Amino acid sequence: MEEVGIKGISKIGEGAWHSVYKIEKIMEDAIVIRIKKKKAYGQLQEFKELDLKTEYESSKAYYGLANQCSVNFCPSFFKYFLDESIVFTVESFMGKGRRIQSLNHIEAISLGRKLGVFFQAMHGKSPGIKGFGNLVWNGESLEGSVQKDSAQIWQADNHYYVSVMHKLIAADLEFDRDIIVEKIQTIIKNRRENQQTISLVNQDITPENIIFDYPDVSLIDPFPRLDFNLKYAGYFVFCYKFLLMAYSNAPRYQKNQYHENYEVLSKIADGFIDGYIDESESLYKQIMDEYILWTLLETYEHYEMLSKEKLSQKTVLQMGNKDIIHQRLKLCLEYLVNLCRI
Ligand SMILES: Nc1ncnc2c1ncn2[C@@H]1O[C@H](COP(=O)(O)OP(=O)(O)OP(=O)(O)O)[C@@H](O)[C@H]1O
């Protein structure tokens, strides 16, 4: 291999969708090949060209914007290949990273802060893709699946939270309804007057997709969409303060033992807020409100899941069986009530 400038090839990772190999070179930076698995979540995956194009063009768009915000935060090289027989990406190797549990609190805050600064910069960039919502490849370029006026979308977004709140209030569950109604109504009243910016946001910010390599941190495998900026800053906080820990009993996440590392995760969230808000108190408040709104949605999603006759295999892997979902619903409700009390 040395004659062609390759020092070694090794398997470095395996997610739900890709098997990942690193190719180390003698004179150049290492690269990674991510080969799409034929089977994911126990199901054979059909070759759907448009979906694959959408997926990889979305990553490409995200990395393109990320590279304008910061050097080395995301792969600077990214190409993909699609064929019925094989689908893969070739991209920059972003480092090995350290396990979450090996980070001390100071390191966790510092890396969280870098993430906050990065996301704030990303959210401030014009996405260069029109529309809102999930991205779709239209044959020539990416676009958002919703093409409406942003004020209208904002109105519908606010309305959605209110409708979920009403459905939760009507549910046969025991909890302090007044506290939730009061808080959500206050948040939404304030939110209606402060329309957020549509940005290219990342829906998959779990630690497996972030390489924590103190003092550096980088981000891989994004799942972008067009959505409101502070809503997704709040999503990061929601994930690292609550969601990852709450899901550590779901089969898909069990091995990560997030419940044992909730303090480190929480410090990453603290650093994130600090980096994102850059001392703005009003941004702090808005992000905390978004964090509460995500908790509301999560709580209701759990309630709704329990009313289904049968859960899909994917849902059981990602959320757990009905007993686990029931337990987590109680946890979500308690957490939501506590957040609304503050
Ligand atoms: N560019 C990269 N540089 C360094 N490591 C990488 C890179 N891409 C992937 N990895 C490693 O491989 C692992 C799995 O990769 P990746 O997240 O791309 O798989 P996936 O199947 O798409 O993920 P998911 O299960 O999150 O959908 C990562 O957690 C990381 O450890």
Ligand SMILES: [Mg+2]
């Ligand atoms: Mg991943």
